[in-house]
Amino acid sequence: MHYQPKSDLLNHRIILVTGASDGIGREAALTYARYGAQVILLGRNAEKLQRVCDEISALGKATPLMRILDLATVTPESCQQFAHELAQQVPRLDGVLHNAGLLGEIVPLAELAPEVWQQVMRVNVDATFFLTQALLPLLLNSDSGSLVFTSSSVGRVGRSGWGAYAVSKFATEGMMQVLAEEYKNRNLRVNCINPGGTRTKMRASAFPEEDAQKLKTPAEIMPIYLYLMGDDSRRKTGISFDAQPGRKPGPAE
Ligand code: NDP
Numbered sequence: 535m536h537y538q539p540k541s542d543l544l545n546h547r548i549i550l551v552t553g554a555s556d557g558i559g560r561e562a563a564l565t566y567a568r569y570g571a572q573v574i575l576l577g578r579n580a581e582k583l584q585r586v587c588d589e590i591s592a593l594g595k596a597t598p599l600m601r602i603l604d605l606a607t608v609t610p611e612s613c614q615q616f617a618h619e620l621a622q623q624v625p626r627l628d629g630v631l632h633n634a635g636l637l638g639e640i641v642p643l644a645e646l647a648p649e650v651w652q653q654v655m656r657v658n659v660d661a662t663f664f665l666t667q668a669l670l671p672l673l674l675n676s677d678s679g680s681l682v683f684t685s686s687s688v689g690r691v692g693r694s695g696w697g698a699y700a701v702s703k704f705a706t707e708g709m710m711q712v713l714a715e716e717y718k719n720r721n722l723r724v725n726c727i728n729p730g731g732t733r734t735k736m737r738a739s740a741f742p743e744e745d746a747q748k749l750k751t752p753a754e755i756m757p758i759y760l761y762l763m764g765d766d767s768r769r770k771t772g773i774s775f776d777a778q779p780g781r782k783p784g785p786a787e
Contacts, residue, residue: 541569542569542570544571548627549566549630549631553635554583563590566760567593569764571629571763574598577600577602579602584600599620613669617672631759635736638698639697640695642694642695646698680767684729690704690707710726710772731750731785748787758775759777
């Protein structure tokens with residue numbers, strides 16, 4: 535995507551990123567901060583999250599807020615509690631990037647352990663729903679809120695072996711479409727990003743044989759992440775965007 539954001543694109547915007555400790559989420563948090571946003575970092579690993587927090591502070595940007603939340607164990611109540619506490623610290627959320635995700639195991643569905651199925655659904659679908667429900671009031675306090683989900687090419691066309699992960703990403707696309715319809719006359723847009731093959735820990739575990747150097751880095755796919763959080767996308771809703779349009783799904787060639 536060719537997008538040239540203004541350097542103050544996200545000034546005065548407050549954006550929450552899940553899975554901000556690593557990979558694409560870490561890069562998104564750093565990028566949003568660089569473009570002026572006050573960021574709220576969510577993750578399960580305090581040490582890793584603190585490192586991202588320190589990197590953002592070192593940029594001389596607004597000090598991020600940091601919250602530990604393990605999406606494998608959250609409940610509707612703990613998400614409501616989290617949102618309640620957050621509302622004491624920030625007046626609104628202008629953006630939420632649901633980025634945290636779990637791959638599970640790449641095996642045929644017939645062999646997939648039910649526990650793995652449940653873990654993947656818990657993190658990728660249930661926790662995303664619980665958190666969204668809890669954060670909607672803060673998002674609706676913004677005059678132009680942006681809710682972004684993270685999809686995958688296997689969330690559009692199923693692929694053998696991708697089991698629970700693929701099904702969870704179909705559910706993510708569905709959640710985005712339902713919410714986009716429900717809020718189409720309000721000040722909240724709802725969209726998905728499919729990052730496409732990107733050089734991260736998750737990608738390496740899905741394709742251990744792949745030459746990672748042939749993949750885009752998280753930094754290279756940031757234009758769409760910026761576009762969807764800034765005013766240029768104000769009228770876009772209900773869309774599943776590709777961070778790498780034209781890229782063929784599957785291993786890098
Ligand atoms: P990484 O594995 O590099 O990062 C995943 C992030 O999610 C980490 O911050 C991780 O935390 C966090 N996370 C995982 N489980 C939990 C949990 N239970 N509670 C809280 N946080 C959790 O993955 P990517 O950056 O590659 O993936 C980001 C998103 O992009 C995912 O939704 C993925 O499905 C999607 N995606 C990625 C593609 C790729 O090629 N990389 C392609 C298509 C989609 P921790 O640091 O503690 O592990």
